Amino acid sequence: MGISFTKINRQSVTESIVEAFKQKILNGEISSGDKLPSERDLVESFGVSRASVREALRALRYMGVLEVHSGEGTFLTENISLLSDHFKISLLLKQCSVRELVEARKIIECETVSLATIRSSKEEKEALKKLHKYAMTLVDDEQPFLKADFAFHEKIAEMSQNMVLVEMLNATRDLTLSENMYVIEREGQIKRALDFHSSILYYILSFDADNAQKAMLAHLEDIERSIRDLVSRH
Template sequence: MTPTSLFEPIGHESLADAVVAQIEELIAAGILKQGRKLPSERDLAESLNVSRPKLREALHALEERGLVQIRHGEGTFVAALTGQAMLPALLSLYGRHEPAFFDYLEYRREQEGFAARLAAQRATKSDKARIAEILQEMERAWREQDSEASRETDIALHTAIVDASQNATLIHMMASIYDLTRQGVFYNRDFLRTIDGTGKELFDQHVGLGQAVIEGDEARAETAALEHINYVEKSFRMGIEQKQREAMAEKRRLLSRSASK
């Protein structure tokens, strides 16, 4: 039977402990991720078929276990479970040192290749529908040259594929990594879109990756993920080399002007 709600009604014999168990299961599976706001107390109690006092009891138990944060006046949120991938000082340091960026890509390449293969094996109908919807939105963003929507759909696609791997550890760890990507810590994604003038190559790579997962082609999905990151790495190396050539050319021009005076 297809679920109609994230939460399932609980029988009166279970109550608070069953609420705790159900929310814990959703967190452990990576369905509820850190920072996610839970439904309002009223909606949650109705979905779970429990009284609001019993719901509060369960939420307080989850808070004591460090799994949720109850913010008065704001609601209940899934707690930070994996912590920050890097502290601000290290992020700043990485942002100034190019080798760190390529270490980041190396890590992503291996994890995303693994995730794509698992996703092609394990993706459910819902996972595939989600990926297909993101690809449609990605195409719209590309055609309209909407850079903000392109960035968001890029991260959304990679996240959806990792989620479809059904590997909870991978889901939680990569969520932290994608936060760095969303913050633009390592690079400005817009640069990639300018390489071929339109961003078409980047778009085609994402479509190929998403379709391979949808079609359940494990080898093609893994290869597409690896080749995508290889493209990103190659493109940025080219960009760095071009900047270096331009800097050297400018120094030669300045030296030549100085010598002619």
């Protein structure tokens, strides 16, 4: 399938490439399962650097829009329904600021962790322990770690036994993954995240809702500091 793109403005290059893919999908020019052009062809089509194309493709993979088949190439995922939802599209385009995202996460996740501590079953707590244990094996594997990281937070939301809060957290999934892809550039960030997760898990297992809430807040504030630090360097 021949897929061509028009050259784009160099401002917000990654977001512009994401927008271009979104338009192709919504217009029906790209369908589920379609194979993407080669990286070289995309560089030529967009008129941008190879690094910019790679960053955009990486972001799209984290968002669940693209998947790589070893030895075959990069394909549009079979499940692209998220792109039909206006709110999630706005997240993909980063219309929400990082400050707004972190504020929302503080409101949602400090409540879900408190409720999870009180309401969750022994089996659910054991499942959370397993998720944390698995994430600890991914210290040197960024993409799987980011997904495991979100799965840990998502499980806590599910343990709150409040489906509205679960859906609110899931609505931020794509922007959270995009945000974390940026945050993870900070040296030692994965280890810090795992340390915070260990504390959160400890307090949940100890039925200590107040300290679980404080640990979650500290975790999210650390993410906020990491973003400010990275932005100040650019």
